[in-house]
Amino acid sequence: MDLRNRISSHYQNGQEIYLRNISIDCVIFGFHENELKVLLLHTLYSNLWALPGGFILKEEHMDDAADRILLDRTGLDNIYLQQFHVFSKPERSTKEINQKFLKNLGLELEESWMFERFVTVGYNALVDFNKVKKLESDIFSSKCEWFNIDSLPDMHLDHQEIINTALEKMQLDLNYHPIGYNLLPEKFTMPELQKLYETVLNKKLDRRNFQRKIIGAKILKRLEETKKGVAHKAPHYYKFDLKNYQTALKVGLGFDL
């Protein structure tokens, strides 16, 4: 059976191509219908939902590994991706657990690099939900789906904790760096942008003050075009002023929201 061979090979030869004891897990946030989503895989080995993750090639920069993993799962490239924390509880992945996972796949081995303890580096990614067409799953998983951040399923290992930390980190970052370029379509309205901020920060913002501050940051360009087919007054479309957006990513916005 092909899948069995691939899994078996991975368990027996992975140490030849990957760094030992260290993995990557990506918390991939998407924004859709005013809700914040996270991309999860359903694993074959634990029958639970897990963050898309992987390992670092022996000659690979960790950031490149994260890019590669993200590309494999979402088909997305050039993503605003950043490491945010290393998770290293000794009990987060023990030999017993990892051996049981392999058994669940219908295989048994005495030894494997995969049985060892792994320290995992959490990466944050913000992606445009609408651009993610390809929802692949890897050889260890059967499904790849978006979940609402407020109604996550039972999670593999400490992945719930990783998501919590990722969200906290993003909320902190939001006060310094703009977000949206990777989460929204190219053209978007002010209410859409505001809703994004409200969803991530999990609090209501004053519509007028929000607009004043965001406009003041000069990271937006207003288009003449207005949104069509809306019930009431049509809002203008905006685009990000990429040049100013980039500098704001570096130096911050200079205000809180």
Place this chain on the structure above:
Amino acid sequence: MDLRNRISSHYQNGQEIYLRNISIDCVIFGFHENELKVLLLHTLYSNLWALPGGFILKEEHMDDAADRILLDRTGLDNIYLQQFHVFSKPERSTKEINQKFLKNLGLELEESWMFERFVTVGYNALVDFNKVKKLESDIFSSKCEWFNIDSLPDMHLDHQEIINTALEKMQLDLNYHPIGYNLLPEKFTMPELQKLYETVLNKKLDRRNFQRKIIGAKILKRLEETKKGVAHKAPHYYKFDLKNYQTALKVGLGFDL
């Protein structure tokens, strides 16, 4: 020769007790005579100055490993220590480099876990310079000294970059979290605290506005005692209000400096 045996044993048996491919480097900041210092070791293997670092035991939490390494070098315990970044350039530690280091120690081996590429996790530590009596060096180094942040010597591998990143991270953190508890003696004056902030932020602050903000944060308790033996008006001593300090560490100060 005892040292040779210890080193040889470390190179040959380390993989039995440590995680592979992952190390820790500590940027230990101290504050003394109005200058920000960093603690460095002079290595026997590269003849350069290096950050105190080490490895993670197979069953050890990474934070505990960092604590252990810091304790070994400074004799300090219960330190405000935090991971701030993972450094993972593939070329930061290659087999050729690592093999040369061993050769510099007067030993040669074909294979060793120490020859492999290491990804390193940077930890920040802020310590009270005056409390650091014990400046030990480990088996790979001959000296352990404080260096002024502005006049660092030639550094091992990418350790200069690690220090730069550590400092940037600390400057960002400073706007949200108080510092000082681990950097200053128990009793300190307002000018001393201000000088600490000025040194870390690398800019002058208005004396009166600084005092107003810090007092407003309610993290200080003023003592009746004033500093003795000073040329002009004697400043009051302050202590940190540890209860409020702790909460400020969590929720932030609420203002910039």
Place this chain on the structure above:
DNA sequence: TATCATTATGTTATAATGACACAATGATAA
């Protein structure tokens, strides 16, 4: 053509901030 939810823009009171003034202190030196 009136309605109405929504957008776009403006106003105001309050709080935070930066720049600056001046009196109090106390060791030092005349």
Place this chain on the structure above:
DNA sequence: TTATCATTGTGTCATTATAACATAATGATA
């Protein structure tokens, strides 16, 4: 003994930023 003076402790004020709120414009729907 007393004047000096750099430094500390506290206060003021103009400016800016912020939150809360008001009103006009829009355009699809009824």
